[in-house]
Amino acid sequence: MSYPVEEYLQLETRRQFFTRMGKGLGGIALASMLGKNPLASAGETNPASLILPEGRGALGSPHFAPKAKRVIYLFMSGAPSQHDMFDYKPYMKLWHDKDLPEEIRGGQRLTGMTSGQARFPIAHSIYDFKQHGQSGAFVSELLPYTSQMVDDIAIIKSMWTEAINHDPAITYIQTGRQIPGLPSLGAWVSYGLGASNENLPTFVVLNSSWTGRQSAQALFSRLWGSGFLPSEHQGVAFQSMGDPVLYLSNPDGVGTHSRRIMLDGLEHLNQETYEEIGDPEVHARIAQYEMAFRMQASVPELTDMSGESKKTLELYGPDVEKPGTFAYNCLLARRMAERGVRFTQIFHRGWDQHGAIPQDLPNQCRDIDQASYALITDLKQRGLLEDTLVVWGGEFGRTIYCQGPLTSKTYGRDHHPRCFTMWMAGAGVKPGIVYGETDDFGYNITENPVHIRDLNATILHQLGIDHSRFSVKHQGLDQRLTGVEEAHVIKDLLKS
Structure with a gap:
């Protein structure tokens, strides 16, 4: 007999697990080591340079x-x-x-x-x-x-x-x-x-x-x-x-640095939860928090039409x-x-x-x-x-x-x-x-x-x-x- 939670756990492949774990703090740390600002506007570079290699699904x-x-x-x-x-x-x-x-x-x-x-x-x-x-x-x-x-x-x-x-x-x-x-x-x-x-x-x-x-x-x-x-x-x-996107902006009185500290703390708590119950949705939650953080820079650039020609x-x-x-x-x-x-x-x-x-x-x-x-x-x-x-x-x-x-x-x-x-x-x-x-x-x-x-x-x-x-x-x-x-x-x- 197969239980729903067992079927659901099968959705998380080894590839997905390590892909997700490569995001978040690791990505931020790597950007810092390379001297890059992870929140830099995408407008500072050609959009084509942001395209990632295939094989990530x-x-x-x-x-x-x-x-x-x-x-x-x-x-x-x-x-x-x-x-x-x-x-x-x-x-x-x-x-x-x-x-x-x-x-x-x-x-x-x-x-x-x-x-x-x-x-x-x-x-x-x-x-x-x-x-x-x-x-x-x-x-x-x-x-x-x-x-x-x-x-x-x-x-x-x-x-x-x-x-x-x-x-x-x-x-x-x-x-x-x-x-x-x-x-x-x-x-x-x-x-x-x-x-x-x-x-x-x-x-x-x-x-x-x-x-x-x-x-x-x-x-x-x-x-x-x-x-x-x-x-x-x-x-x-x-x-x-x-x-x-809803809740894209930081609340009043919360700066980017504070938001980053909060997300790091949430990731730590979510990781503990994952280790305890093994639910892949916890990793999905981590990925969504991290995406929201990165979108604070990428979405405003995306929706800024001022650079479009007449x-x-x-x-x-x-x-x-x-x-x-x-x-x-x-x-x-x-x-x-x-x-x-x-x-x-x-x-x-x-x-x-x-x-x-x-x-x-x-x-x-x-x-x-x-x-x-x-x-x-x-x-x-x-x-x-x-x-x-x-x-x-x-x-x-x-x-x-x-x-x-x-x-x-x-x-x-x-x-x-x-x-x-x-x-x-x-x-x-x-x-x-x-x-x-x-x-x-x-x-x-x-x-x-x-x-x-x-x-x-x-x-x-x-x-x-x-x-x-x-x-x-x-x-x-x-x-x-x-x-x-x-x-x-x-x-x-x-x-x-």
């Missing part, structure tokens, strides 16, 4: 040579309407306000919001679509900047999931299961590959303001949690007001100078990429348009369109796109039929998990392709289905991780991000 080293050193995940919480943005269905003009044929739905599950509707009237998009780039990808007028970068991204029109409601669906795509409590994708990456910069978190979360529908689905910290992995691998959520700021648009906006967070994500942050996730809420798409969706698109284009362009200009994987998308899609009344001025769409659109760029992803296809009604996938497990397997693959070999024993099972179900790396999306 539980895997020791990736399973194979990675294409990506880092990931920036742009998550549109609430489910963007693919019918009004990417998945052009001109045939639907002929079907506008006619009911969706039963044979197209095929008895598929409906939400409680439309299951009682007497009709399922098809709502053809009111937005103009045009083809762009070498690929001829269709993009709507809502995304004028995204349309300029279609040759740099791979558009996936055939994503699908089983989850039909927001919280289970977001939990599913973030953690691999619809039930809460499991490690998030960013936590798995942090655990497996470790830190790339000693002075910044391995996994950072940025929540953005939005201007569309103001009532939005809640985001819970478990979406970037570490689950059964050591807690040091959970995402660190930055704030847009006050200290970027040209760069103009690239991201006028919102870039407003902390907490999607544009500001995209520029911050690029700065994190330069400094070796392994996984950055930007959430943008407000995409749950059950009604009033003509009123709300344009605002949402304005929030993210120029900034997404600027991020890809900026990374590309700096040579960072070659090893930075950028992912854009939500938890599922929206229906071709209208929820509620369909009028000449407004319409809404319900949840649709059976097909939706995402895009990827950089780090070995084929640029300028459109992958997958849906039927004339945009209701079912007709070519190259991509399950969200396949997406996560592909993200791990680009980081040099074989998802089928990356597991942790928990509750008697070898737990994986991609679960026990079959998952495939989508090789057709990747350069050979």
